[in-house]
Amino acid sequence: MxxxxxxxxxxxxxxxxxxxxxxxxxxxxxxxxxxxxxxxxxxxxxxxxxxxxxxxxxxxxxxxxxxxxxARRRDAARVIVLDENDRVLLLRYDEGGGVFWATPGGAVDAGEAHNQAALRELKEELGVEDVELGPQIASRAKTHMINGEPTEQVELYFTARVPAGQVDPANATQTDGILAWQWWTLADLDRTHQTVYPLGLTTLIERYLRDGVPTVPAILQG
Known part of the structure; x- marks a missing residue:
């Protein structure tokens, strides 16, 4: 066999x-x-x-x-809002991945310029109008998931001076899941253990207050 x-x-x-x-x-x-x-x-x-x-x-x-x-591209405008005492206004969110703080702002709508979007977002999220928008001092590009789709969000950061008493969330028209509005001193921002976006915000503001508008906007990494 x-x-x-x-x-x-x-x-x-x-x-x-x-x-x-x-x-x-x-x-x-x-x-x-x-x-x-x-x-x-x-x-x-x-x-x-x-x-x-x-x-x-x-x-x-x-x-x-x-x-x-x-990833698709999503343009956005954000505003570093400073009050009369150089405090910065941050908004608190919880989008499922943990609580974090961020500057006001959002996506640029079709046909909008970045500065127009920035002013619209201030009205929608802070309830403020007639704001004199300052210069762009930074940009940031980050890829993450938005509505289940990989998206590269490219953000331009502007500055604005807004008296603390002028911010009125009751007049905000689109709060977009905002949990809180809070003014932060730079000292508090520097020593906090909470998550704040963009990373390096304290240093960016300190340089702006000390040196003025940068010749070339800073590129933020996180």
């Missing part, structure tokens, strides 16, 4: 124990797979698990790179 060896294979990439496939030839005889010790089985399982984790990480990294490269 002719004997035919049917090699073992791994039906699942996470499996570590070889199994035999069905033998299509009725005349063939399947030879038994040599038995493995418990230690050997554990080692193979560990190797397979490590390999599977590496593959998953590589797939996730590749998918993220693809999403980021395919």
């Amino acid at each position: 002719n004997h035919k060896w049917v090699g073992g294979f791994f039906p699942d990439p996470d499996s570590a124990i070889p199994v035999l496939p069905p033998v299509p030839d009725g005349n063939a005889t399947t030879l038994a797979v040599p038995s493995l010790t418990t230690a050997a089985i554990s080692e193979r399982r560990a190797q397979a698990t490590a390999g599977s984790r590496r593959r998953r990480k590589a797939l996730i990294a590749g998918w993220l790179r693809y999403c980021m490269s395919a």
Whole structure:
């Protein structure tokens, strides 16, 4: 009788124990797979698990790179609002990923210029009008998920002087999930452990107050 060896294979990439496939030839005889010790089985399982984790990480990294490269662009305007005592106004949000503070502002609508969008957002979020918008002092580009879609948000940061008593959330028309309005001293902002966007805001404001409008707007990273 002719004997035919049917090699073992791994039906699942996470499996570590070889199994035999069905033998299509009725005349063939399947030879038994040599038995493995418990230690050997554990080692193979560990190797397979490590390999599977590496593959998953590589797939996730590749998918993220693809999403980021395919991200749509969303232009936005934000305003660093300072009062008569050089305090900065921040808005508190909780969008599911944790509570954070950010400057007023939002997306630029079709047909709008950035400065027009900035003034509109001040009216909608702070209830203030007739604001004299200052110069752009920074920009920031960050890719993240918006409504389940990878989006590169490109923000221009302007300045504005608004007396604290003029801000009236009761007159705000679109609060967009704002949980709180708060004036921060630069000292408080510098030592807080809460999340504040953009990163480096304290340094940006200090330089603006000390040196004036930069020749080239700063590029913020976070």
